[in-house]
Amino acid sequence: MTGTFVIVGGDAAGMSAASKAKREHPDMDVVVFEKGEWVSYGACGLPYYVKGEIEELEEIIAVPKESFIEERGIDLRTGHEVTGIDTDAKTVTVETAEATLEQSYDSLLIATGASAIVPPFDGVELEDVYTIHDPPSGREIREAIERETDRPETVGIVGGGYIGIEMAEAFRGQGLDVHLFEMLPHVLAPFGDMVAEAVEEELVSQGVTLHLDSTVEGFDGDEFVTAVRTESDAVPVDVVVIGVGVQANSSLAAEAGIEVGETGAIAVDEYGETSAPDVYAAGDCAEADHVVTGEPDHVPLALTANRAGRAVGQTVTGDPTPTGPIAGTAVVKAFDLEAGRTGITDEAVARDAGFDPVSVTITSKSRAGYYPGGYPIQIRMMADAESGRVLGASMVGEEGVTKRVDTVATALYAEMDAHQVEYLDLSYAPPFGPTWDPVLTAAKVLNSKLEG
């Protein structure tokens, strides 16, 4: 297949697709329209840039813009916003600062990403109220907290998801007082209560003031923000960062009559193709099938975006490649803690998906009991009562957590039951774990409960 492959959006999914298509098929015309100036950046690195551990913002760029153009031969145009898609005529409308143009396509990839949700808080327009979602927003925040005059001393973070947690670490690392506001009883909802409670303890011990079960109503201030207002309180702050979640940028697709799923993200088939022929969607704007439920889900994370983009880039060259299911695997560093989750970890979600969930929680260690320096690892693992199939796990501890999540994620893809996980030959040496790895212990206890 030759022709023109047009891509809307120049971040992980878009640039992965462009690079893969061009590598597989150098004759293909690959055009990328990016409305901003930044392409192929690692948004996940922004908290560490704000913290100052990453000195220059440019370091989070995976591949420089010039390399895409000069080395890979991609027609990459920043400052170009796609404002309309005509799926019958197979054209897109593109606006720049100077002009409006039409571009025809043979294949189209919508890779418009996701945007930070900004609830209509009273005072949200005040100075020093930020969201964090792209490099310019990261730069604004760092400039704000490092400014010479009226340097902020106290920051309010709205939202206790992983971005909120990472930003809390970043601001504490910069010496600020941190107030974290979470509407729900616990932070990190997708990780479950066990992880949340451990992370909350860590946050408090690191000097973060937690406001749980606390709905933010707005922000006080004249020109600059001066306080976060909740139902019961007004907490003085100098800076606010809102991190209450993201939503898929699916309106461009929706306006073109392309189907949007129940999650609010663009519905796709196993190849990432939307309801419109030759129109694909990948990355944070698109759904993906969950490997445990088989149902469409929306988990906007970097690996999914990279991989789905790459698969679409291969598919459009005439080599159909599934984008692959997801497991919702996620890990987060919370100061000195590691937390992770994969699959289904919430019993209500499991029941909704037709399973009969049984869960166990175990505490083990990151090293052999007699080996110096080990830390506790807590694992909560869930299986279906009837089949024994492992549905998911969450875990938390000071070390050795994140890659243990991957063992369970791999087991989910293989649809292993608890007995099969219990009998995996996992590695053992005293500096790295007990003889029975914590994952094996969790599976063993879970299996006993299933049989008992």
Add this chain to the structure above:
Amino acid sequence: MTGTFVIVGGDAAGMSAASKAKREHPDMDVVVFEKGEWVSYGACGLPYYVKGEIEELEEIIAVPKESFIEERGIDLRTGHEVTGIDTDAKTVTVETAEATLEQSYDSLLIATGASAIVPPFDGVELEDVYTIHDPPSGREIREAIERETDRPETVGIVGGGYIGIEMAEAFRGQGLDVHLFEMLPHVLAPFGDMVAEAVEEELVSQGVTLHLDSTVEGFDGDEFVTAVRTESDAVPVDVVVIGVGVQANSSLAAEAGIEVGETGAIAVDEYGETSAPDVYAAGDCAEADHVVTGEPDHVPLALTANRAGRAVGQTVTGDPTPTGPIAGTAVVKAFDLEAGRTGITDEAVARDAGFDPVSVTITSKSRAGYYPGGYPIQIRMMADAESGRVLGASMVGEEGVTKRVDTVATALYAEMDAHQVEYLDLSYAPPFGPTWDPVLTAAKVLNSKLEG
């Protein structure tokens, strides 16, 4: 099933079996004969005891002898050596310092472990020539290197397997000069050349003098050892530790007419039962089926022993439980390096098993490229050309290696092909890895090679 369950050997496999049988069936008579005085010890901890990181030898005891007897109700008799088995009469002959006795059994478990191989070196009987295999030998070595007068300054280690590597770290930690002698061109043969070369570089940088391709012929000295003699050299040393491997203690079984496999370990079926009815074998003295080849193998490691013992303990109570296949998963800490392997990592072995091996080697990082403090991780992964099935992997790096081995081990149990591994949803956050985990990158490159 009731009756008498007799166990020969009181370490990992034996005590796991005893504990499980007694827990499942408290009325069962469970008798354990251990010829030594130590039971249920973690031999893997001995290098760290010699190093001094573990202060007291007793710390490596998993469960004290008294607990087995008083809390678990096991008839545990140390200082009792089983010297014969009559599989027709279903009795064993037991010798103590004072007497010889007969014990009948309904079920018998042979859990006699493995012994350090001591080649017939000239001078092997000299003082301060040791093997390391059990707590008393660990104590002897530590007492030797910590003695007040004539304190040793130089140690020769014969054998560059993982015990030799761990002992090198231990002795360097105690301030000794270390000479490591390996007959083969590389240390750590089962881990492959890539790992070996990285480990050798680390050993040298930590001050270990390597003698590769160097066959030890014997030891010089009158009463005490004074030198290690090779074909070409005589290296002055004050202490020698021999760690050239272990062999299954299968002679008791063989003398009773029980089948011993080609590996030299006791042949068993999937439940750990030997060729003699109601006679089981588990742990370092027994074979186990390899999950990739399906063939019997002998990989004497702690997890296998614990698990097979536990499964046999359940089986003898009337609940048949497979001991499970092994993957040969192994990890070792070599000073500041982590090395690991699982499955088949040698192309010749793969061909012998009927596969057409294709291998790739990649270098990735333990953290995101922009995140401070990351280290390179090298992975070598192998698949079968025809099916694409992943056969094994080895890896080495300063951090984040051991649990990545487990991801591959899990994939081996699921018989995943390289494409399936490439599409696993593994965890990502900048402090813990790149967006594409090194395991995914290895699978991606391997998959490209398979397709290309």
